Amino acid sequence: MSLVKVDGVLVRLWDDVPVHADDEVGEGVSADLAVFLRNVDDDRRVKIVPSVCGGCDGRVFFVLVDDVEGGAERVCAGCGGRAFIADSEEFWEDADPGEAGCPCGSKEFEAAAAFSLAGDGSVRWVTVGLRCIKDGFCGSMPTGRSTTVQRITS
Numbered sequence: 001m002s003l004v005k006v007d008g009v010l011v012r013l014w015d016d017v018p019v020h021a022d023d024e025v026g027e028g029v030s031a032d033l034a035v036f037l038r039n040v041d042d043d044r045r046v047k048i049v050p051s052v053c054g055g056c057d058g059r060v061f062f063v064l065v066d067d068v069e070g071g072a073e074r075v076c077a078g079c080g081g082r083a084f085i086a087d088s089e090e091f092w093e094d095a096d097p098g099e100a101g102c103p104c105g106s107k108e109f110e111a112a113a114a115f116s117l118a119g120d121g122s123v124r125w126v127t128v129g130l131r132c133i134k135d136g137f138c139g140s141m142p143t144g145r146s147t148t149v150q151r152i153t154s
Contacts, residue, residue: 026050028059029112033131036138037114040127044116048129051111055081060108060133066095072128073097077108086113086126106134 022045025034029050037048051074052059058078063085065072071088075081084092101107109130116124131138 037129063100064097069095102132108133
């Protein structure tokens with residue numbers, strides 16, 4: 001069992017979850033989602049940042065994803081503001097997005113992006129993670145019209 005600090009709180013990780021001493025987790029990312037994103041990434045250090053609506057500071061979203069083009073767009077559940085996640089806008093013209101959904105039927109999510117960093121600090125790739133607001137189910141995106149990858153329990 002290892003410990004990592006998430007939003008100022010120590011969180012336990014199983015030993016098979018690669019933890020890097022230089023991992024950064026932004027304020028407001030839930031522990032479940034941070035652990036999930038750390039688990040789906042490789043052993044490189046990661047920077048995990050939350051999605052926050054620029055219009056109302058909301059943190060609950062409906063999410064459109066395209067698993068072929070690898071893009072995601074979020075729609076704020078509070079004000080309806082729309083924004084692309086990470087570099088998704090670059091690929092959106094060719095996208096055929098579907099709405100992300102949890103197996104419980106909910107379509108409202110907390111969203112965060114994990115940036116996998118090379119030794120020089122450059123971004124190797126981006127993983128978008130979603131955590132269902134209703135039941136806490138976590139998954140990585142884009143998963144297209146299918147749902148999420150695995151459940152994280154505390």
